[in-house]
Structure formats: C-alpha cells, structure tokens
Amino acid sequence: MTAREAVAEGTGALEAGRPGSPFLDATILLAHAMDISRDALLARLPDALDDAVLGRYRALVARRLAGEPVAYITGCREFWGLPFRSDPRALMPRPETEHLVETALSMLPPPRQGKRLRCHDAFAGSGCVGIALASERPDIEMALSDASGPALELCAENAAALLTPDRPGGFPAMLRGDILSAASAPLDAIVANPPYVSSALTREILGAGSPEPADALDGGPDGLAFYGPLAAQAFSLLNPGGFLAVEIGDEQGPAVAAILEAAGFSDARIVRDLAGLDRVVAGVKRA
Numbered sequence: 001m002t003a004r005e006a007v008a009e010g011t012g013a014l015e016a017g018r019p020g021s022p023f024l025d026a027t028i029l030l031a032h033a034m035d036i037s038r039d040a041l042l043a044r045l046p047d048a049l050d051d052a053v054l055g056r057y058r059a060l061v062a063r064r065l066a067g068e069p070v071a072y073i074t075g076c077r078e079f080w081g082l083p084f085r086s087d088p089r090a091l092m093p094r095p096e097t098e099h100l101v102e103t104a105l106s107m108l109p110p111p112r113q114g115k116r117l118r119c120h121d122a123f124a125g126s127g128c129v130g131i132a133l134a135s136e137r138p139d140i141e142m143a144l145s146d147a148s149g150p151a152l153e154l155c156a157e158n159a160a161a162l163l164t165p166d167r168p169g170g171f172p173a174m175l176r177g178d179i180l181s182a183a184s185a186p187l188d189a190i191v192a193n194p195p196y197v198s199s200a201l202t203r204e205i206l207g208a209g210s211p212e213p214a215d216a217l218d219g220g221p222d223g224l225a226f227y228g229p230l231a232a233q234a235f236s237l238l239n240p241g242g243f244l245a246v247e248i249g250d251e252q253g254p255a256v257a258a259i260l261e262a263a264g265f266s267d268a269r270i271v272r273d274l275a276g277l278d279r280v281v282a283g284v285k286r287a
C-alpha cells in the first residue's frame with residue numbers, strides 16, 4: 001500500500017467515526033508512524049509503506065477513532081509555530097488562543113534599554129500563552145502559574161524545551177497557586193485563558209469521553225466564575241498603564257468586558273477571531 005492509499009483509508013475511517021478534520025488527522029498520524037514531518041509525508045505520498053509502519057499507523061487511527069485527541073496521540077501540538085508537548089496533564093493548545101498572544105504582543109510597549117517588563121500568565125496549563133510571549137519578547141520577565149501540579153510540570157517541560165535558558169528577561173518562573181495568588185506585583189501585563197465552559201457543557205464534553213482535565217474547562221454555572229476574581233486581583237497587581245488580556249467563550253464578550261470595567265479597567269475592548277467570533281477581552285489600568 002502507498003502512503004497516499006493509507007491516507008485515503010485513514011481519512012475514510014475517520015470521516016465516518018470522528019468527523020472534524022479527517023484528512024489532517026490521517027496525515028499527522030501517518031507522518032507520526034513514519035517518524036517524519038507532515039510536509040515530508042506530503043512529498044512522499046507515492047512511496048510504498050512497509051508493514052511495520054502500516055501496522056503502527058492503523059493502531060494510531062484506531063486510538064483516534066476511540067476518542068483520543070491527535071495531540072495526545074502524537075504528544076505534540078503546534079502553537080504559535082512552536083512544537084508544544086501535549087498530554088492529558090493539561091488542555092491542548094487551541095489555535096484560537098493565538099489571538100490572546102497576538103493581542104498581548106500588540107499592547108506591550110516596545111523593548112527599551114534598561115527597562116524590564118514583568119508579565120504573568122495565569123491559568124498557564126501547557127504554558128502555550130506565556131511561552132509564546134516569552135519567545136517573541138526575550139526582554140520580558142515572565143512568570144506562569146496554575147492551580148494544577150501536573151499541568152505545571154508539563155509547562156516546565158515546554159519552557160525547558162522551547163526557551164533558551166540565557167534569555168535577557170531570565171528563565172520564566174513556574175508557580176503553583178489559585179488564580180493570581182502566586183503572582184507578585186508590580187506587573188506590566190497579565191494574560192489568562194481561564195476555564196470558561198459552563199459546568200453543564202463540561203459534564204457533556206467529559207461524558208462524551210474527552211480526556212482533557214475537567215479543571216481546565218469548568219468555569220462554573222455560566223462559565224464566567226473566574227473572570228471577576230481574576231480582574232480584581234489583576235487590577236491590584238498591575239502598574240498604572242499595565243493591561244489584562246483574557247480569552248473568552250464566543251458568547252461572553254459583553255459580560256467579560258463589563259466585569260473588567262467593574263474591576264476598574266478602562267476601555268475594555270473585545271477582539272474577534274478569524275471566524276468573526278468574540279475571543280479576547282483586554283482592558284488597561286489607567287494611571
């Protein structure tokens with residue numbers, strides 16, 4: 001069987017059993033079974049596969065059909081162009097979360113000789129947001145925190161693999177704590193992707209067999225439980241002129257903007273994603 005035929009076989013099986021992105025999933029899984037990149041696989045579609053590779057690939061497709069996410073099967077998920085290690089210790093990085101990184105980068109003041117900006121990523125999980133920011137801005141001093149010990153372990157592994165130890169802003173601190181309790185003032189920027197799925201929908205997602213941690217999803221009865229305490233704590237930790245940027249569910253824009261303004265933030269603005277859906281809210285602590 002050629003690689004092209006194997007991709008067609010896997011795509012067909014996944015289309016029937018796990019619709020979503022069956023071709024993408026099949027090509028990622030075959031590339032993983034062949035131990036090559038997806039780009040390299042696409043250049044080698046006419047090649048014949050040996051039996052060992054085909055066996056490994058079919059076993060991976062079977063795991064996907066049983067409900068395991070592709071990122072957990074391969075142990076890797078690309079985010080902001082970086083290969084993040086991904087496993088059930090933390091939520092898989094999502095492409096829409098890149099809007100949070102983009103928003104924070106657009107709000108950070110440019111690097112200035114002799115001035116070190118201090119940033120904190122709360123609810124860090126795999127570390128994708130804070131590590132992506134730290135990779136773009138080697139000058140910033142970054143700290144990441146999460147309430148989950150296993151998530152922080154994964155976060156530390158990703159930081160060690162993806163950031164150089166001698167960055168000018170220092171190697172990021174990994175801190176365990178509730179919301180922003182582990183953060184230290186004064187901060188110039190706070191980013192956060194808190195759990196924002198309602199408890200009822202979280203139960204449904206977990207009931208359907210999702211292996212992602214419940215604590216990474218459940219944002220209380222209306223999904224908004226974390227934003228109030230987060231905004232209040234952030235306001236007291238930030239320097240005047242500093243900002244808070246948070247990811248939100250696509251129906252939470254006006255409610256979260258109101259929460260930030262009630263905590264004292266000015267001009268809370270809603271940023272939309274590529275599908276035109278509300279995705280990020282950001283507010284500034286005016287001097």
Ligand SMILES: C[S@@+](CC[C@H](N)C(=O)[O-])C[C@H]1O[C@@H](n2cnc3c(N)ncnc32)[C@H](O)[C@@H]1O
Pocket residue numbers: 090091092093094097122123124125126127128129145146147148151177178179193194195196215216217
């Ligand atoms: C939606 S995930 C976000 C992970 C990562 N920032 C991302 O964007 O993929 C939320 C994270 O919040 C953490 N978490 C849940 N409750 C928390 C709390 N009370 N305080 C701090 N972190 C908490 C979870 O462990 C999880 O890693």
